[in-house]
Amino acid sequence: MSYQSVDQLQKVLTAKVFHYAKDSKKAAGRALGTLVEIITFYALKSWGFERNVAIERPLPEFGNDEITHNVEYSLHPSNLLMKMKFSRDELPITAKKIANNQKLADLGITAESMKSNALLSNDLILRNSCTVCDCGETFINAYLDQLRKSGGQYSIVSLRRRPFAIFECKRVGVEEGMRKGPQTIEKAKQGAYVARTVSALQKIRLTNGSMGGLIQKRDGSFRHGDYYNLMAEIIASDDSELLSRFILTVGVVSNHGNWFTSENHNKELKVLAQSYDWLLFLTDTGIA
């Protein structure tokens, strides 16, 4: 099934699927937003990051734990703890059941850190992964590896609290009758705000209009320079002092064809592009 454009797909969803909703276009747009998230997840998986992914976790602003933002996907340093096989008659598999395992019990998981998530149930729930518990500097996720008729297997992984990258997914639709880009810049501002506040490497605008970078070292001294050069240096280095609180920010946006032309970028696009370290566009053909 394929449509000429995402806009067309949204119209079909509006008419054929969400016709019952009070605002069916909105419901269709929301569904497309979910689609962008799913595509992003499988992109991450295909790049070999499945064991690093956490979903919708609160990420504190850099140096300001008071304010946190739920980010779509965050990638964390991870350690495989163990793999577990299970049979169908053990379902449902919940965080509680997973944590009851003796090897995990030895880690000293407290009751209040325990989540009430389910990884897999008999009928309704089938997750790629779920969080089992929070242990302060780390948290434990379970990932569903295999599911067959008789049973399957999941992995239990310990993830460090601080991510090394975050991915935010956004969908903006075409307003009826509008030829220009989206009017709702709120979303761009929100995404931009998060992208600019979470990493130790901070963006500062230089007088010549280029983007400068600034990062403070443990002894209080600063490293600064062209933002993108500095970022490349940090990523390529094995300096744990610089790496430990650096977070790469990535935005994934569904393009609806009128955010920009080859020479004319509109404001919302510019706001996002200069705020994320990396901005990816899903084209019409990509989504369709």
Add this chain to the structure above:
DNA sequence: CCGCACCACGATTCACTTGG
């Protein structure tokens, strides 16, 4: 006055969690 560009908020929707 009209058309256009722009801004920010409100209404609505749905997934997920929680408490019983």
Add this chain to the structure above:
DNA sequence: CCAAGTGAATCGTGGTGCGG
């Protein structure tokens, strides 16, 4: 296992300001 509550995402609307 279900109903109610929570949170965040999407799109539409009301309103302002400007130039012709």
